Every structure is written in C-alpha cells, then in structure tokens.
Amino acid sequence: xxxxxxxxxxxxxxxxxxxxxxxxxxxxxxxxxxxxxxxxxxxxxxxxxxxxxxxxxxxxxxxxxxxxxxxxxxxxxxxxxxxxxxxxxxxxxxxxxxxxxxxxxxxxxxxxxxxxxxxxxxxxxxxxxxxxxxxxxxxxxxxxxxxxxxxxxxxxxxxxxxxxxxxxxxxxxxxxxxxxxxxxxxxxxxxxxxxxxxxxxxxxxxxxxxxxxxxxxxxxxxxxxxxxxxxxxxxxxxxxxxxxxxxxxxxxxxxxxxxxxxxxxxxxxxxxxxxxxxxxxxxxx
Amino acid sequence: xxxxxxxxxxxxxxxxxxxxxxxxxxxxxxxxxxxxxxxxxxxxxxxxxxxxxxxxxxxxxxxxxxxxxxxxxxxxxxxxxxxxxxxxxxxxxxxxxxxxxxxxxxxxxxxxxxxxxxxxxxxxxxxxxxxxxxxxxxxxxxxxxxxxxxxxxxxxxxxxxxxxxxxxxxxxxxxxxxxxxxxxxxxxxxxxxxxxxxxxxxxxxxxxxxxxxxxxxxxxxxxxxxxxxxxxxxxxxxxxxxxx
Numbered sequence: 001x002x003x004x005x006x007x008x009x010x011x012x013x014x015x016x017x018x019x020x021x022x023x024x025x026x027x028x029x030x031x032x033x034x035x036x037x038x039x040x041x042x043x044x045x046x047x048x049x050x051x052x053x054x055x056x057x058x059x060x061x062x063x064x065x066x067x068x069x070x071x072x073x074x075x076x077x078x079x080x081x082x083x084x085x086x087x088x089x090x091x092x093x094x095x096x097x098x099x100x101x102x103x104x105x106x107x108x109x110x111x112x113x114x115x116x117x118x119x120x121x122x123x124x125x126x127x128x129x130x131x132x133x134x135x136x137x138x139x140x141x142x143x144x145x146x147x148x149x150x151x152x153x154x155x156x157x158x159x160x161x162x163x164x165x166x167x168x169x170x171x172x173x174x175x176x177x178x179x180x181x182x183x184x185x186x187x188x189x190x191x192x193x194x195x196x197x198x199x200x201x202x203x204x205x206x207x208x209x210x211x212x213x214x215x216x217x218x219x220x221x222x223x224x225x226x227x228x229x230x231x232x233x234x235x236x237x238x239x240x241x242x243x244x245x246x247x248x249x250x251x252x253x254x255x256x257x258x259x260x261x262x263x264x265x266x267x268x269x270x271x272x273x274x275x276x277x278x279x280x281x282x283x284x285x
Numbered sequence: 286x287x288x289x290x291x292x293x294x295x296x297x298x299x300x301x302x303x304x305x306x307x308x309x310x311x312x313x314x315x316x317x318x319x320x321x322x323x324x325x326x327x328x329x330x331x332x333x334x335x336x337x338x339x340x341x342x343x344x345x346x347x348x349x350x351x352x353x354x355x356x357x358x359x360x361x362x363x364x365x366x367x368x369x370x371x372x373x374x375x376x377x378x379x380x381x382x383x384x385x386x387x388x389x390x391x392x393x394x395x396x397x398x399x400x401x402x403x404x405x406x407x408x409x410x411x412x413x414x415x416x417x418x419x420x421x422x423x424x425x426x427x428x429x430x431x432x433x434x435x436x437x438x439x440x441x442x443x444x445x446x447x448x449x450x451x452x453x454x455x456x457x458x459x460x461x462x463x464x465x466x467x468x469x470x471x472x473x474x475x476x477x478x479x480x481x482x483x484x485x486x487x488x489x490x491x492x493x494x495x496x497x498x499x500x501x502x503x504x505x506x507x508x509x510x511x512x513x514x515x516x517x518x519x520x521x522x523x524x525x526x527x528x529x
C-alpha cells in the first residue's frame with residue numbers, strides 16, 4: 001500500500017510538471033529565436049508582412065511594449081504598495097480583532113477575486129465620467145493594474161505582519177517607544193521579507209494582465225509617450241500580434257510570451273530566496 | 286500603590302492591593318501560579334492596559350506622581366521591564382538592540398550610544414562575551430545571553446525602576462545563577478521588582494518580599510522575616526511548601 005501511495009504521488013508530480021514544462025518548452029522553441037535576435041529589446045516591431053508575399057521580413061523588436069510594461073507596473077506598484085501595506089498595518093497593528101480591521105481584511109479578500117476585465121472596465125468608466133480625455137492613458141492603465149495588485153500586497157503583508165511575534169511588540173512598548181515608530185521601524189522591518197514577496201508576486205501578476213489594459217492603456221506603437229497618452233504593454237501586444245496573420249508579428253508575440261514567462265518565474269525564484277535568507281536571520285544564526 | 290485592582294474584562298485578577306515598594310533594593314513578588322503576580326507587575330509600567338479588555342482601578346504612584354495620569358510612553362521610559370522569555374529585536378544586532386531605547390527615544394549621538402552600550406552590557410555581565418561581536422545578530426546568542434541582552438537593553442534606557450517578570454524561568458540553571466548575580470549588583474543603582482515562582486530565588490536575591498494569593502496581597506516585609514517568621518498562616522503554608 002505504501003508503495004502504491006508513493007507511486008501515485010510521484011505520478012501526480014509528473015502530471016503537474018507537464019503543463020509547466022510544455023508551456024516553457026513551446027515558448028522557448030517558438031520564441032527563443034526572436035528573443036536572442038539583435039534588436040529584440042531595442043527596436044520597434046517590424047512592418048507586418050507575411051511569408052507568402054516573398055519580401056524579406058524584418059523582425060524588429062518589442063522595445064515599446066517592454067518599456068510600456070515597465071512604466072505601467074512601476075506606476076501601479078507606486079500606487080498599490082503604499083495602499084496595500086498601510087491597510088495591512090492598520091488591520092494587524094491597530095485594528096486587530098476590531099470590526100473595522102476585520103472588515104478591511106474581508107474587503108481585500110473580495111477585491112482579490114475581482115475579474116481583471118472588470119477592474120479595467122471600472123477604471124475606464126471612472127475616467128470616462130470624470131476625465132474622458134485621459135481615459136486611454138498610461139495613468140488609467142496603471143490604476144487598473146493597481147486595483148489588481150492592492151489585494152495581493154495587502155493580504156501577503158497582513159500575513160507577514162501577523163508572523164511577527166507579539167513578544168517583539170511588547171519589548172518595544174516596554175522601552176517606551178512610540179507605537180508608530182515601533183510599527184514602522186521594528187515590526188515592519190521584521191516582516192519585510194513577506195512584504196517584499198507580496199510586492200514581487202503582485203508585480204508578476206500585473207505584468208501579465210491584458211484584459212484591464214484593453215480598456216485603459218489601449219496600446220501605442222511608440223511605447224510610453226506620457227502619462228496622459230495611451231501606452232503599449234506586452235500582454236496587449238501579444239494579444240494583437242498573436243491573432244494577426246503576419247509571421248514576423250507572430251514570432252515577436254512568442255518572444256514576448258517567453259519573456260513574460262521568464263519574468264514570472266524569475267520573480268518567484270527571487271521572492272523565495274528573499275524569504276529564505278531573511279527568515280534565517282529571524283530564527284537565529 | 287493604593288487599592289489597586291486590575292481586571293481582564295469582568296474578571297478581577299488583582300484585588301484591592303495596597304503596597305509601598307522600597308526605593309532601592311530588590312523586592313520579590315511570590316505566590317502560586319495564577320495568583321495575579323504577573324498582572325500586578327504589568328500594572329506598574331502600564332503594560333496591563335495593552336491587553337484586550339483590560340482595566341485598572343486605583344492608583345500607582347512613582348515618587349508621588351500617579352503614573353496613570355502621565356503619558357504611557359513616558360512612564361515606560363522610567364519603569365523598564367524584562368520578560369519571561371528573552372525577546373530581542375530579531376532584525377537588529379547586539380549593539381542596535383541595547384541602544385534601541387536611546388536611538389528611538391532621543392537624539393543621542395554615536396559617542397553617547399557607544400558609552401551607553403558599554404555601560405549597560407557591563408552591568409548586565411555580558412560585555413566580555415560580546416565586546417568583539419557587537420554587530421552580530423542578537424538572535425545568534427544563547428538563551429541566557431539573550432536574556433542578559435534584554436536586561437542590558439532595559440538598563441540602557443536609564444529607568445528608575447526595573448521590573449522583571451519571571452526572568453529566569455525559561456533559562457538553564459547556570460544562566461539563572463548568572464542573572465541572579467547581576468540582579469544583586471543592579472540593586473545598588475536601581476529599584477528592582479521581580480516576580481518569581483521560585484521561592485529559593487526570592488530568598489537568595491531580594492531584600493523585601495510580597496506574598497500574593499488569589500489576587501490579594503497576603504503579606505509584605507523584609508525577606509528574612511517573611512521566610513523565617515511569617516505573620517500569616519497562609520504565608521507560612523506557602524513557604525513551607527504545603528501548597529503552591
């Protein structure tokens with residue numbers, strides 16, 4: 001019976017690895033050539049052309065999409081991280097076991113279940129009502145992404161703050177250190193690995209979202225041109241290019257897909273390392 | 286303190302306690318588990334009120350001033366506390382832990398901090414062991430060393446009174462002996478109040494002893510007379526081990 005159990009669990013591990021492996025494999029096979037081509041990271045996409053027309057196809061690159069994605073996730077993080085971390089601090093340090101604290105925690109849970117297209121539609125509607133001129137802009141795109149990032153940051157920060165032992169808070173109180181100081185400079189610092197992980201995970205999620213950007217950032221062949229203008233982003237461009245009939249565009253789409261996969265994988269690995277290294281310091285040694 | 290009562294919600298943990306703790310020297314609070322000694326000592330630096338639904342009635346005075354009329358953080362800077370389990374700040378070095386109170390509460394400069402760290406670690410009998418590794422993580426020390434670190438941290442804040450809530454109960458006998466020695470040395474400069482469930486420790490270390498039972502103060506007096514000629518029957522029963 002034991003043998004059957006280990007065989008079965010071994011089998012399930014293989015089953016889990018298959019989708020991950022096949023996605024990675026397909027992305028590398030189809031997009032690897034594009035990613036390592038010169039100019040992939042620096043040029044704009046080449047003009048659309050199909051292989052049947054016989055003309056030489058210029059591949060180009062995806063610089064506008066990459067710079068657009070970077071701008072969007074940075075801006076979104078700038079908005080989401082302070083809000084999410086502050087909410088977590090309130091829930092754990094000031095509102096623990098109080099009705100408002102529990103309410104905020106539940107709201108964050110609900111918010112994390114909001115479909116990404118709904119987040120985009122919401123931000124679009126908001127802009128359409130109050131600032132229609134910039135409804136399609138980097139700003140609105142960043143706002144839509146931050147709506148998706150806030151609950152991730154808030155929940156992981158909340159968990160991280162809860163793991164800080166109460167004994168440490170008591171030690172700070174007993175020394176006569178003001179609560180805001182001890183919260184920010186002792187408790188938050190102790191919880192930092194968890195908070196950083198939350199931020200990295202939320203960035204990885206936001207970098208890959210296309211739906212909210214359909215209605216907000218909209219896309220722009222020139223990449224980032226200003227907060228008030230539409231901007232390109234990798235998921236958006238993948239959507240457009242992959243469904244187009246042009247071979248060079250399709251190849252660029254695979255290249256971007258590979259970049260995104262590696263980005264998410266990289267974030268997961270980095271956040272795991274961060275957690276391990278700083279958690280070891282917490283436990284001693 | 287006068288007619289001090291402390292509550293958790295509707296549960297009264299300390300009842301109508303009136304006591305004068307002498308100025309210098311070590312006062313021990315003894316009594317069986319659950320008699321309210323920890324609650325009592327936590328009222329002395331206003332830590333009790335940080336517990337949920339906690340409440341205090343009566344007054345506690347330090348040098349004539351009612352501490353419940355003052356700012357809590359100010360009270361806690363004058364009355365320090367060492368807890369049962371060592372709780373150094375895990376992300377800080379030994380140096381940063383000891384200097385924490387000064388760094389957070391005042392604008393002391395490096396030279397002042399260095400001097401305070403040296404003095405406190407020496408008084409806590411830890412200086413020789415860590416003087417070359419002040420930047421090491423506080424969590425790299427052993428349990429006994431960490432507790433002495435916490436004592437140094439409390440001393441560095443320059444309190445008038447040091448409260449200790451069963452400081453040795455989580456430690457091995459050798460560390461306990463070291464800490465008892467250091468308490469003996471501390472009493473020259475500070476007023477120390479120590480809660481202990483170890484009667485022998487109280488007898489060894491303190492000048493005055495208070496015996497509590499079920500939230501009430503049963504007897505208080507110089508340690509020698511409490512242990513050799515207790516006035517109350519209850520005290521005598523506890524001392525001789527008939528219960529507790």
